[in-house]
Amino acid sequence: MEVKTNQFGVYTQALQNFSSRKQEPEWMLQLRLDALEKIEALELPVIERVKYNRWPLVVAPQLKAEQPALAAPIAKWVKDDPEAVRVVQTGNQTVVEQLPEHLKEKGVIFTDIFTALQTVPELVQEAYMQQAVKVDENKMTAFHTAFMTSGLFLYVPKNVVVSEPFEAIFIQNSEVTDSFMKHVLVLAETHSQFSYVEKYVTAGNEKNAANIIVEVIAKPGSKVKFSAVDQLGVQTTTYFNRRGHLEKDATIDWAIGVMNEGNVIADFDSDLVGDGSHSEFKAVSISTGSQIQGIDTRVTNYGRHSVGHILQHGVILDRATLTFNGIGHILKGGVGADAQQESRILMLSDKARGDANPILLIDENDVTAGHAASVGRVDPEQMYYLMSRGISKEEAERLVIRGFLGAVISAIPIKASRQELIDTIERKLSHDSE
Amino acid sequence: MADVPEKQEYQYGFHDEVESVYTTGKGLNEDIIRDISGRKEEPQWMLDYRLKAYDHYLKRPMPQWGANLNDIDFDAITYYRKSSERAERSWEDVPEKIKETFERLGVPQAERQYLAGSGAQYESEVVYHNMKEEYEKLGIVFTDTDTALKEYPEIFKEHFGTVVPPTDNKLAALNSSVWSGGTFIYVPKGVKCEVPLQMYFRINDEGMGQFERTLIVVDEGASVHYVEGCTAPTFSASSLHAAIVEIVVKKDAYCRYTTIQNWSDNVYNLVTKRAHAEAGATMEWIDGNLGSKITMKYPSVHLNGPGARGTMLSIAMAGEGQNQDTGAKMIHNAPNTSSSIVSKSIAKDGGEVNYRGQVTFGKNSGGSISHIECDTIIMDDKSKSDTIPFNEIHNSNVSLEHEAKVSKISEEQLYYLMSRGLSEETATEMIVMGFVEPFTKELPMEYAVELNRLISFEMEGSVG
Numbered sequence: 001m002e003v004k005t006n007q008f009g010v011y012t013q014a015l016q017n018f019s020s021r022k023q024e025p026e027w028m029l030q031l032r033l034d035a036l037e038k039i040e041a042l043e044l045p046v047i048e049r050v051k052y053n054r055w056p057l058v059v060a061p062q063l064k065a066e067q068p069a070l071a072a073p074i075a076k077w078v079k080d081d082p083e084a085v086r087v088v089q090t091g092n093q094t095v096v097e098q099l100p101e102h103l104k105e106k107g108v109i110f111t112d113i114f115t116a117l118q119t120v121p122e123l124v125q126e127a128y129m130q131q132a133v134k135v136d137e138n139k140m141t142a143f144h145t146a147f148m149t150s151g152l153f154l155y156v157p158k159n160v161v162v163s164e165p166f167e168a169i170f171i172q173n174s175e176v177t178d179s180f181m182k183h184v185l186v187l188a189e190t191h192s193q194f195s196y197v198e199k200y201v202t203a204g205n206e207k208n209a210a211n212i213i214v215e216v217i218a219k220p221g222s223k224v225k226f227s228a229v230d231q232l233g234v235q236t237t238t239y240f241n242r243r244g245h246l247e248k249d250a251t252i253d254w255a256i257g258v259m260n261e262g263n264v265i266a267d268f269d270s271d272l273v274g275d276g277s278h279s280e281f282k283a284v285s286i287s288t289g290s291q292i293q294g295i296d297t298r299v300t301n302y303g304r305h306s307v308g309h310i311l312q313h314g315v316i317l318d319r320a321t322l323t324f325n326g327i328g329h330i331l332k333g334g335v336g337a338d339a340q341q342e343s344r345i346l347m348l349s350d351k352a353r354g355d356a357n358p359i360l361l362i363d364e365n366d367v368t369a370g371h372a373a374s375v376g377r378v379d380p381e382q383m384y385y386l387m388s389r390g391i392s393k394e395e396a397e398r399l400v401i402r403g404f405l406g407a408v409i410s411a412i413p414i415k416a417s418r419q420e421l422i423d424t425i426e427r428k429l430s431h432d433s434e
Numbered sequence: 435m436a437d438v439p440e441k442q443e444y445q446y447g448f449h450d451e452v453e454s455v456y457t458t459g460k461g462l463n464e465d466i467i468r469d470i471s472g473r474k475e476e477p478q479w480m481l482d483y484r485l486k487a488y489d490h491y492l493k494r495p496m497p498q499w500g501a502n503l504n505d506i507d508f509d510a511i512t513y514y515r516k517s518s519e520r521a522e523r524s525w526e527d528v529p530e531k532i533k534e535t536f537e538r539l540g541v542p543q544a545e546r547q548y549l550a551g552s553g554a555q556y557e558s559e560v561v562y563h564n565m566k567e568e569y570e571k572l573g574i575v576f577t578d579t580d581t582a583l584k585e586y587p588e589i590f591k592e593h594f595g596t597v598v599p600p601t602d603n604k605l606a607a608l609n610s611s612v613w614s615g616g617t618f619i620y621v622p623k624g625v626k627c628e629v630p631l632q633m634y635f636r637i638n639d640e641g642m643g644q645f646e647r648t649l650i651v652v653d654e655g656a657s658v659h660y661v662e663g664c665t666a667p668t669f670s671a672s673s674l675h676a677a678i679v680e681i682v683v684k685k686d687a688y689c690r691y692t693t694i695q696n697w698s699d700n701v702y703n704l705v706t707k708r709a710h711a712e713a714g715a716t717m718e719w720i721d722g723n724l725g726s727k728i729t730m731k732y733p734s735v736h737l738n739g740p741g742a743r744g745t746m747l748s749i750a751m752a753g754e755g756q757n758q759d760t761g762a763k764m765i766h767n768a769p770n771t772s773s774s775i776v777s778k779s780i781a782k783d784g785g786e787v788n789y790r791g792q793v794t795f796g797k798n799s800g801g802s803i804s805h806i807e808c809d810t811i812i813m814d815d816k817s818k819s820d821t822i823p824f825n826e827i828h829n830s831n832v833s834l835e836h837e838a839k840v841s842k843i844s845e846e847q848l849y850y851l852m853s854r855g856l857s858e859e860t861a862t863e864m865i866v867m868g869f870v871e872p873f874t875k876e877l878p879m880e881y882a883v884e885l886n887r888l889i890s891f892e893m894e895g896s897v898g
Contacts, residue, residue, distance in 0.1 A: 347830035365812035
């Protein structure tokens with residue numbers, strides 16, 4: 001028998017040092033070391049029709065005490081607003097934490113993940129890589145667990161309803177070469193209600209890998225509105241995993257703008273574990289330049305009368321590739337479940353590639369499941385209508401596309417974030433000639 | 435529910451005692467391939483072709499992405515069995531025992547009634563072939579593939595293996611190395627064959643492998659409709675049917691290929707069917723899958739010329755222990771091409787129906803359109819269904835629409851019918867018949883009647 005040496009074994013000492021500097025609980029170090037051993041043997045996750053095994057994704061981070069602080073001023077991405085409920089992280093550091101007193105009093109926690117590991121370790125331990133995403137699902141999840149170097153923890157206690165949106169801004173520090181290993185853990189306790197908005201941007205132009213896992217645990221009866229604008233840079237190669245774990249009668253509404261500039265594989269999943277749980281997933285994406293964005297969106301109905309809907313709209317320009325895999329999976333026992341999905345792609349270039357693969361896996365008969373997909377060009381009738389009213393061709397095209405992407409824009413609760421997504425869309429659409 | 439009738443037995447499950455004239459025995463090796471080729475007195479190029487394909491077959495792993503094929507015992511299969519000395523032109527001359535089999539299946543009767551020509555394949559060899567004179571006069575060739583290799587060597591060699599190369603997949607490699615029998619059709623330029631040509635395939639013995647090879651060439655402006663049916667006896671040892679069908683539809687020509695697959699539930703049916711459609715040509719697959727243990731079949735059309743059209747209309751029905759893993763592929767390689775896929779599936783009694791599809795718009799496919807519809811009814815809580823379509827687009831000036839639905843029998847429709855005094859059973863059957871009607875109405879009348887009867891049998895006992 002060939003004895004395989006684990007090439008990640010060399011990181012054991014560095015991880016022990018990192019964990020002790022961060023004053024992590026013992027179990028967290030153990031979780032990291034167990035995961036470290038598993039990386040080598042596990043396979044990369046399958047994203048249908050996207051070949052990415054040669055992408056530089058599994059690159060261990062430096063594990064230094066602190067990354068150098070970001071040289072660029074954060075004002076470019078963060079508009080000062082003392083009223084905002086907000087956490088800002090640059091690279092591995094948390095630079096802003098704003099949480100109003102009245103929310104603290106209710107027991108809301110919105111802080112750096114390492115702080116949470118010290119102050120509320122039991123809350124983190126119960127959920128972190130345990131319920132939504134599992135450590136040994138694949139190479140990327142094990143790699144993430146071993147090497148997570150920064151993150152955010154949001155906790156909303158039982159019956160607490162928060163009207164202000166929680167806002168997280170993550171600025172990847174690509175002024176240095178270092179992998180971006182980010183974890184976001186959102187815990188919505190029973191019957192809590194709130195909205196959360198996150199944004200990912202890149203400062204600097206070094207080539208880096210990013211590995212981001214976002215877990216949302218929605219306890220019975222909770223309602224979470226989750227929105228995100230992803231704008232990682234052209235030199236960043238990203239593995240993105242967002243996963244909702246929904247218990248009885250819980251709801252998560254997702255609205256995600258996948259607007260990165262570099263290569264991305266993404267896995268956006270909702271596990272409808274509880275009876276009557278409900279997830280509405282909406283994503284828009286634009287691929288430009290020569291980038292590849294492969295997005296797997298999966299809704300798995302375990303619970304009776306659970307409802308999972310997926311809506312994905314994408315636009316492709318230049319020589320770019322955009323792949324939408326929508327997967328509706330109803331498991332045995334999901335009686336009365338409903339899985340519906342819609343994937344639409346607009347092709348704006350003959351050199352581009354678009355894939356819309358709506359997949360239904362149905363193991364139960366008393367269900368309703370359906371999907372629709374379409375790929376095509378900008379609707380000539382709509383163009384004709386607008387142009388006949390004196391609007392220029394370019395402007396008409398822009399209007400039609402904005403309408404096409406509008407489903408997600410309107411679902412974002414913060415006005416500034418909405419505007420930012422619109423601006424990002426305009427920017428991505430306007431440099432369509434390479 | 436009271437008095438639910440028992441599901442009717444598979445009516446073609448009988449076995450006839452027919453002595454083979456020759457068999458290679460179980461298992462496969464290079465000598466057997468040389469033996470088959472030698473007995474068929476084939477030219478050297480065909481033997482070389484077979485051996486090269488065999489080489490590839492050995493190297494290629496079993497596909498693991500679809501139905502479970504790991505239980506096939508390739509060493510227990512008989513790869514070649516001959517039951518008659520030659521293909522007869524007169525029904526009277528077919529050996530008595532074989533004739534009995536086909537008479538029980540209604541083949542000669544079918545021919546007398548409405549066909550331009552018909553043929554029958556028993557195990558590895560075609561035993562009967564007839565073409566009505568009026569069509570023969572038009573220059574239409576309808577014969578078995580072995581005869582075609584001898585009598586039409588040029589047109590044969592020009593097209594054979596050009597649509598499905600031996601390296602296409604493991605089962606295609608196997609077929610290319612041991613193929614025997616199958617249909618060869620050539621329709622000359624501008625000739626329209628008004629009534630269908632029919633071929634009937636029968637496996638009679640246990641552990642038999644049937645590897646027929648069909649090649650259809652429809653020359654410019656010509657048209658043809660070909661219908662095939664398949665049955666086998668019910669045995670404990672599984673049989674394997676691994677066919678290749680290649681079709682070349684030339685400029686402005688038309689071809690429709692209708693299959694009613696009703697193998698017994700111990701047959702692995704692993705078939706590669708593909709057509710090339712040139713400019714302005716139309717290729718239509720009408721594909722019904724009712725029988726077999728496992729079917730993996732994804733008929734394809736490569737739309738290679740401007741304005742070519744491809745359609746796929748299919749139904750699949752899976753009962754206890756059955757897995758119908760079927761679908762379609764439409765590859766748009768030229769401008770202004772169009773394709774349509776309509777797939778209707780029913781799963782019941784623990785059966786599994788899966789749809790897998792691939793629609794590709796190449797770089798040069800400007801102005802092309804595709805429409806895809808997959809509907810599935812899952813009759814009970816033991817059955818399941820996956821719908822896995824891939825749509826890949828490399829051109830901006832195209833349009834693709836895809837829709838799919840999976841559900842149980844509509845309660846509203848049931849309620850409506852039952853409130854008018856129909857029993858649940860009758861109502862269910864009516865709904866299913868309505869569900870598959872887009873398919874049945876495209877069949878020749880006799881086949882539609884037969885199919886409705888089969889579905890009606892299958893549905894019996896499914897309510898309760």
